[in-house]
Amino acid sequence: MPELPEVEVTRRRIESSLVGRTITSVRTTKASYFFLTPPRELAARLTGRRVAALTRHGKYLIAELDDASRLLLHLGMTGQLFTASARSVRLLTSTRGGALTPEAQGAFEPDAHTHLMLTFDDAAEDVLFRDVRKFGKVLWIARGANDPRLTKLGPDALGVTAGLLHDATRGRKAAIKTVLLDQGVLAGVGNIYADEALFRAAIRPKRAAKSLTRKECERLAEAIRAVLERSIETGGSSISDYVQPDGSDGAYQNERKVYARAGEACLTCASKIVRIVLGARSTHYCPKCQR
DNA sequence: CACTTCCCCTGCAAGC
DNA sequence: TGCTTGCAGGGGAAGT
Numbered sequence: 001m002p003e004l005p006e007v008e009v010t011r012r013r014i015e016s017s018l019v020g021r022t023i024t025s026v027r028t029t030k031a032s033y034f035f036l037t038p039p040r041e042l043a044a045r046l047t048g049r050r051v052a053a054l055t056r057h058g059k060y061l062i063a064e065l066d067d068a069s070r071l072l073l074h075l076g077m078t079g080q081l082f083t084a085s086a087r088s089v090r091l092l093t094s095t096r097g098g099a100l101t102p103e104a105q106g107a108f109e110p111d112a113h114t115h116l117m118l119t120f121d122d123a124a125e126d127v128l129f130r131d132v133r134k135f136g137k138v139l140w141i142a143r144g145a146n147d148p149r150l151t152k153l154g155p156d157a158l159g160v161t162a163g164l165l166h167d168a169t170r171g172r173k174a175a176i177k178t179v180l181l182d183q184g185v186l187a188g189v190g191n192i193y194a195d196e197a198l199f200r201a202a203i204r205p206k207r208a209a210k211s212l213t214r215k216e217c218e219r220l221a222e223a224i225r226a227v228l229e230r231s232i233e234t235g236g237s238s239i240s241d242y243v244q245p246d247g248s249d250g251a252y253q254n255e256r257k258v259y260a261r262a263g264e265a266c267l268t269c270a271s272k273i274v275r276i277v278l279g280a281r282s283t284h285y286c287p288k289c290q291r
Numbered sequence: 292c293a294c295t296t297c298c299c300c301t302g303c304a305a306g307c
Numbered sequence: 308t309g310c311t312t313g314c315a316g317g318g319g320a321a322g323t
Contacts (some may be wrong), residue, residue: 149318
């Protein structure tokens with residue numbers, strides 16, 4: 001499940017395959033809510049455009065194009081961006097969760113889940129966007145235009161501060177974890193890293209947000225940054241569907257302390273990790289370490 | 292406005 | 308073994 005670290009790892013890996021190249025053809029699957037811009041229009045808008053930069057805000061990737069329009073990409077739950085070329089003859093085969101990993105020999109054949117395929121003027125590798133569950137999104141934004149999906153985002157989570165958390169939590173009685181998942185407060189934290197950061201900060205997920213002290217906001221801000229940065233370093237978490245753009249697994253799942261460890265021993269105090277449901281999301285914490 | 296619930300989708304695991 | 312059912316979850320819409 002791509003959150004900020006997985007999206008950032010993807011951005012870094014795919015950047016050199018995208019920036020500076022000119023799109024010569026666009027292939028898509030049929031219209032669906034995956035395409036916030038209809039496939040036909042998307043193809044027309046993108047063809048002939050050169051990619052000037054690839055940036056990220058929260059979980060969104062933003063390809064800035066040479067005519068000052070932008071292509072917004074969201075990986076949703078199972079989205080994968082990757083490259084493929086006939087020359088490198090990489091075969092991408094299905095693994096758990098329908099994820100693709102490179103294996104053996106042979107050219108990649110776009111399957112029914114490969115919704116966007118870009119080819120370029122240099123005829124080198126293609127860039128593909130595959131998404132089994134179609135929770136991902138593709139949106140083209142005209143020059144000078146904007147979209148609430150971007151404008152309503154809070155600051156990127158890598159830049160979180162204690163002050164931001166303290167301000168955002170005043171007067172909010174919702175659970176602190178729910179507030180962390182609110183992309184309008186902080187952009188990029190999802191279910192895994194919310195649980196992991198709250199463990200590191202020793203704060204219970206269901207605590208009323210407004211009950212957090214200044215000190216706790218400081219611990220939480222530090223924890224969010226530390227957890228996200230460490231995950232980026234290790235290539236992200238490969239827990240269900242996510243694989244890196246080269247097809248290999250990230251390694252952060254090996255360092256997680258609470259996420260998807262219900263019933264297992266806390267690595268600090270050996271208490272059993274508890275699983276509850278908060279805001280329709282599974283939530284994991286240590287009842288002894290987190291208060 | 293704040294907060295909660297529901298729903299989009301598909302593959303996989305569990306249960307019978 | 309083969310079928311059915313339930314579950315996972317980002318984020319936006321709809322409901323309270």
